[in-house]
Each structure stands twice: as C-alpha cells, then as structure tokens.
Amino acid sequence: MTISDSSGIALVGPGAIGTTVAAALHEAGRTPVICGRSAHEHLELRFDGGRIVVPGPVRTDPATIVHPFDLVFVxxxxxxxxxxxxxxxxxxHAGTVVCVLQNGVEQRAHFARYLPDNPVLPSVVWFPAQREADASVWLRGTARLTLPDTPATGAVLAALSGTRCSVEAVSDFTTVAWRKLLQNAVAGLMVLAGRRAGMFARADIGALALAYARECLEVARAEGAKLDDQVAQEVVNGFRHSPPDLGTSILADRQAGRPLEWDGRNGVIQRLGRSHGIPTPVSDVIVPLLAAGSDGPG
Ligand SMILES: NC(=O)c1ccc[n+]([C@@H]2O[C@H](COP(=O)([O-])OP(=O)(O)OC[C@H]3O[C@@H](n4cnc5c(N)ncnc54)[C@H](OP(=O)(O)O)[C@@H]3O)[C@@H](O)[C@H]2O)c1
Incomplete structure (x- = not known):
C-alpha cells in the first residue's frame, strides 16, 4: 500500500475544484488517490501567499485501482x-460515501444511475478557482463547502477537518443549493456576452440579470427553497461587487470551446418552471442560446 492509499480517500476530476480539495487534504496529511482524464505528475494549487504541490501521479486508468475507498470526491x-x-x-464499495463537488441541484439524481445504493452527498462549492495555462490552479477565494446534514456527512467533515477547506453541514440544504444555483444561473449571462463580472456594472445588464434572478427565485420557491424577494437583488449585487475580471467556469468552458453545463445551471430553471406552471420568459430566450453554443450544430 502506498502512502496515498492509506488515506482511504480518492478524488475523481483534478481540475479547478478537485485540485483545491486535493491540496487541502494533502496539506493535512490525508493525500487522496487522484483519478483524472489527463496524466500529470502532480497537482499544483496557488493562492494568496503560497502554493501546495500534491504528489501524483494522476491515474488515468480505472483498471489500476485495486481496492475500493471509503470516501470518494467527484x-x-x-x-x-x-x-x-x-x-x-x-x-x-457498497458503503463508499461519494461527495459530489459540482454546481446544480440534481447531483443525487445524476449519480443514482451509477451508484443506486451508495450515500451520495451533493455539495455547494462556494469558492472560485481557475485552471491556468500551465495546469496549475489559482484559488481565488476561501475554500468553503456546504453539505446536507446526513449520517454520511460525517465522513466528509472528518476528512476535511482542520484543513484550509471548511465544511458546513446544514439541515435545509435545498435552500442553500438553490441560493447558489441562482448565482450560477445569472452567471450564464456572461457566456452570452462573452464578458466577465465587470459587465454587470451596465444598467441594462443589471436589469436583465435582476429579471432573470426573479424568475429563478420563483422556481426555487416552488421547489421548496425558503428564499426572500431580496435574494434576487443580492445575487445581482454580488456580481457588481466582484472583481471585474472574475469569470465563471461556464465562461471558461465557452472560451475553450468545451461543452457547457447549461442544462444543470440554466436549463433546470426552465424545465422545473414548466413542471410547476411558472412562466420562464428569460429562460426561454437564453437556454436555447446556451444549449446551441454548447452542443451546436453549426
Ligand atoms: N471552478 C470554479 O470556480 C467552480 C466554482 C464552483 C463550482 N464549480 C463546479 O465544480 C465542478 C467542477 O468544475 P471545475 O471548474 O473544477 O472543472 P474543471 O477544472 O474542468 O475540472 C474537471 C476535471 O475533471 C477531469 N475529467 C474530465 N473527464 C474525466 C473523466 N472521464 N475521468 C476523470 N476525470 C475527468 C478534467 O480533466 P482534464 O484535465 O482532462 O480536463 C478536469 O481535471 C463543476 O460542476 C463546476 O460548475 C466550479
């Protein structure tokens, strides 16, 4: 058994968010086994005041895994x-806790197909991180996750305790997840403009973003989120107070010509809105544009 294997933790997807969590685990002596698509000898996280190098190599072939793990971050x-x-x-294995580090409100449904019996924990990822040209990751905030408070959550709390990535377990995860989704949905406007957060300083974009955030809020409430009217304006203000060069992972994907997470971040508002009979006029314009920008044809 290697030193890495002894942590009992594996991480799949060592990109911007995966590298941040892997670095936090490594710094605390709980180096995960890293599983990815592209081969790397190590991972590197940069942040204000320092850097962490996580030893690899990044494994790229599932056949090299010889025993299961108790906790897997995806x-x-x-x-x-x-x-x-x-x-x-x-x-x-049957009891492996799988913690999904992804945006959206449908993580459990997406993973149920592959892991029908495992405890799958969605999370809200609050920090911005971006991959740089040299494959290092720039952490542009304080690493912080929110998870639902379930019996399985203890495994994640224990793994990340005392690390630079804090974890909060909440009883009303639905509300927190939707609050983040509102932010993600509005960030999708950056893809259509091809601009970063500075664009929200424009009055016309501010008005569009507010109308869209209000539409998302209606759907969120219909799904059980307990969010006040003022949340829509708070989301818009959040972008206005961000560094003007702050992007979003869906914009980075667009600029790199990669598929977009349009369905889980924007399409979901339209789909669930329809199922509740809520009009979604802003979604009805922006979702087809995001979908076509991602998937073509053309
Ligand atoms: N970045 C942010 O600031 C941020 C903030 C909050 C939430 N999120 C959410 O967090 C999630 C992850 O985003 P991200 O920005 O970290 O994405 P990312 O940087 O693109 O990382 C994805 C990683 O998964 C790897 N991968 C792709 N296919 C794989 C496969 N078949 N097997 C194993 N690994 C595979 C990629 O490998 P390659 O190196 O080959 O591409 C990459 O290392 C998304 O849902 C995103 O919306 C991101």
Missing amino acids: AVKATQIEAAAPWLAALC
Whole structure:
C-alpha cells in the first residue's frame, strides 16, 4: 500500500475544484488517490501567499485501482459524469460515501444511475478557482463547502477537518443549493456576452440579470427553497461587487470551446418552471442560446 492509499480517500476530476480539495487534504496529511482524464505528475494549487504541490501521479486508468475507498470526491463537470463512471465502479464499495463537488441541484439524481445504493452527498462549492495555462490552479477565494446534514456527512467533515477547506453541514440544504444555483444561473449571462463580472456594472445588464434572478427565485420557491424577494437583488449585487475580471467556469468552458453545463445551471430553471406552471420568459430566450453554443450544430 502506498502512502496515498492509506488515506482511504480518492478524488475523481483534478481540475479547478478537485485540485483545491486535493491540496487541502494533502496539506493535512490525508493525500487522496487522484483519478483524472489527463496524466500529470502532480497537482499544483496557488493562492494568496503560497502554493501546495500534491504528489501524483494522476491515474488515468480505472483498471489500476485495486481496492475500493471509503470516501470518494467527484469534481468532474456535470457533462463528464458518464465518461467518469468507470472510476466510480472501480473506487466504490457498497458503503463508499461519494461527495459530489459540482454546481446544480440534481447531483443525487445524476449519480443514482451509477451508484443506486451508495450515500451520495451533493455539495455547494462556494469558492472560485481557475485552471491556468500551465495546469496549475489559482484559488481565488476561501475554500468553503456546504453539505446536507446526513449520517454520511460525517465522513466528509472528518476528512476535511482542520484543513484550509471548511465544511458546513446544514439541515435545509435545498435552500442553500438553490441560493447558489441562482448565482450560477445569472452567471450564464456572461457566456452570452462573452464578458466577465465587470459587465454587470451596465444598467441594462443589471436589469436583465435582476429579471432573470426573479424568475429563478420563483422556481426555487416552488421547489421548496425558503428564499426572500431580496435574494434576487443580492445575487445581482454580488456580481457588481466582484472583481471585474472574475469569470465563471461556464465562461471558461465557452472560451475553450468545451461543452457547457447549461442544462444543470440554466436549463433546470426552465424545465422545473414548466413542471410547476411558472412562466420562464428569460429562460426561454437564453437556454436555447446556451444549449446551441454548447452542443451546436453549426
Ligand atoms: N471552478 C470554479 O470556480 C467552480 C466554482 C464552483 C463550482 N464549480 C463546479 O465544480 C465542478 C467542477 O468544475 P471545475 O471548474 O473544477 O472543472 P474543471 O477544472 O474542468 O475540472 C474537471 C476535471 O475533471 C477531469 N475529467 C474530465 N473527464 C474525466 C473523466 N472521464 N475521468 C476523470 N476525470 C475527468 C478534467 O480533466 P482534464 O484535465 O482532462 O480536463 C478536469 O481535471 C463543476 O460542476 C463546476 O460548475 C466550479
């Protein structure tokens, strides 16, 4: 058994978010086994005041996994779950806790197909991190996760206790997840403009973003989120007070010509809105544009 194997923790998807969590675990002496698509000798996280190098190598073949793990973090994009599924089969035993580090409100449904009996924990990832050209990751905030308070959550709390990535377990996860989804949905406007957060300083974009945030809020409430009217304005203000060059992972994907997480971040508002009979006029314009920008044809 290698030193890495002894942590009992594996991580699938060592991109911006995966590298941040892997670095936090490594710094605390709980180095995870790292499973990815692209081969790297190590991972590197940079942040204000320092850097952490996580020893690899990044494994790229699920057949090299010889025993299952008790805790698996999954930080692939929602568009990459199917391709990453062989890792889940190799890494998980019946009781493996799987913590999904992804945006959206449908993580449990997405993973149930591959892990019908395992405890799957969605999370809200609150920190911005971006992959740089040299494959290092720049952590642009304080690493923080929110998870639902369930019996399985203790495994994640224990793994990340005392690390630079704090974890909060909450009883009303639905509300927290939808609050984050409102932010993600509005961030999708950056893809259509091809601009970063500075664009929200424009009055016209501010008005559009507010109308869209209000539409999302209606759907969120219909899904059980307990969010006040003022949340829509808070979301818009959050972008206005961000660094003007702050992007979003869906914008980075667009600019790199990669598939977009449009369905889980924006399409979901339209789909669930329809199921509740809530009009979604802003979604009805922006969702087809995001979908076509992601998936074509053309
Ligand atoms: N970045 C942020 O600031 C941020 C903030 C909050 C939430 N999120 C959410 O967190 C999730 C992850 O985003 P991210 O920005 O970290 O994405 P990312 O940087 O693109 O990382 C995804 C990682 O998964 C790897 N991967 C792709 N297919 C795989 C496969 N079949 N098997 C194993 N690994 C595979 C990728 O490998 P390659 O190196 O080959 O591409 C990459 O290392 C998304 O749902 C995103 O919306 C991101």
